[in-house]
Amino acid sequence: MTRVRSTVATTTSIIIMSRRYLLVANPTAQSGQAGARIAVVERRIEERGHSLCLIHTEPGDRTVTLVKEAIDREHFDGVIYLGGDGTFAQVAKGVLAASRTPPLGMLPSGTANDQGRSFGISSHEDDLDRNLDIVDAGHLTHLDVGRVGRLGRNGRVDALEQVFHSVGWGIQPEILSERNRDRKLVEQIPLLRDLYRDQAVYAGAAVKRTLASWVEPTKFDVQLVADGRHHRFAGLTDLVINATPVYGGAWVLDRDGEPDDGCFEVVPIAGRRDWVGRAIRDLAQSPIDQDELASLVVPRVEGFSATEVELQFRRPQRTEIASQVDG
Numbered sequence: 001m002t003r004v005r006s007t008v009a010t011t012t013s014i015i016i017m018s019r020r021y022l023l024v025a026n027p028t029a030q031s032g033q034a035g036a037r038i039a040v041v042e043r044r045i046e047e048r049g050h051s052l053c054l055i056h057t058e059p060g061d062r063t064v065t066l067v068k069e070a071i072d073r074e075h076f077d078g079v080i081y082l083g084g085d086g087t088f089a090q091v092a093k094g095v096l097a098a099s100r101t102p103p104l105g106m107l108p109s110g111t112a113n114d115q116g117r118s119f120g121i122s123s124h125e126d127d128l129d130r131n132l133d134i135v136d137a138g139h140l141t142h143l144d145v146g147r148v149g150r151l152g153r154n155g156r157v158d159a160l161e162q163v164f165h166s167v168g169w170g171i172q173p174e175i176l177s178e179r180n181r182d183r184k185l186v187e188q189i190p191l192l193r194d195l196y197r198d199q200a201v202y203a204g205a206a207v208k209r210t211l212a213s214w215v216e217p218t219k220f221d222v223q224l225v226a227d228g229r230h231h232r233f234a235g236l237t238d239l240v241i242n243a244t245p246v247y248g249g250a251w252v253l254d255r256d257g258e259p260d261d262g263c264f265e266v267v268p269i270a271g272r273r274d275w276v277g278r279a280i281r282d283l284a285q286s287p288i289d290q291d292e293l294a295s296l297v298v299p300r301v302e303g304f305s306a307t308e309v310e311l312q313f314r315r316p317q318r319t320e321i322a323s324q325v326d327g
Contacts, residue, residue, distance in 0.1 A: 021053075107132075221234045241267070
């Protein structure tokens with residue numbers, strides 16, 4: 001895994017100037033309730049004297065192509081995404097693939113919104129004008145972007161993906177896979193899809209996978225080389241390599257991590273006690289004082305930061321280890 005750089009508009013001073021924006025919006029965000037919000041955003045941008053071109057996200061990598069083609073075809077003063085972390089990743093890939101790289105503005109409206117939270121940008125509808133002020137201000141900050149590659153049996157890279165958020169192996173990817181299956185099922189039931197929203201789907205999947213792990217433990221070993229230094233971890237239930245300070249919408253896995261520090265945060269998790277301990281200790285707004293948390297006897301495997309990481313996995317029970325590139 002290696003780093004490249006992108007730019008994000010983040011400041012609060014306001015410059016009044018007519019601009020043309022490319023707005024990329026996910027109509028399926030907020031469990032499919034985002035249509036009205038897209039219309040509001042369009043109206044607010046135009047009320048500020050700006051013009052825009054609207055693109056709706058599409059499945060697969062089609063959004064990346066649409067964004068790239070739009071930027072190559074027409075001059076935009078900025079690109080704005082409206083959606084969750086997945087939408088951010090698709091739009092950012094399109095920006096980086098284009099012949100020019102206009103700044104990317106944030107209007108987060110997904111479930112976790114780790115990218116927005118990492119920059120202090122709220123997803124609440126009441127904060128829309130403030131978020132547009134940030135976009136209009138035109139001040140830029142950098143965002144680290146990673147590349148993750150998979151080696152095939154011949155020792156060559158057979159898959160390569162850009163990473164703006166995190167890569168994970170173990171129970172968390174299993175939970176996300178279970179959530180996605182449950183979400184597809186729920187969407188087919190009219191009443192249930194209105195009541196059983198994204199957070200509830202995730203919580204239900206987490207309970208199911210945690211209970212299943214007692215019957216079929218998710219444990220694996222990892223050998224990794226981080227910036228030339230060798231590490232070995234045995235009996236892990238999760239391994240997260242994280243780029244954003246905020247993870248999962250509410251957790252800060254490394255309180256010294258920054259969006260533009262040029263490093264990945266490597267977070268190994270060994271066992272359920274470690275997982276539960278981190279769930280309490282790493283909560284962004286934990287009700288327990290950090291000094292009190294330090295006094296708790298909860299075993300943990302310490303993580304570290306690195307700019308480049310090579311990993312080799314081994315799982316005795318079975319060959320498959322669930323993995324997930326999230327945003």
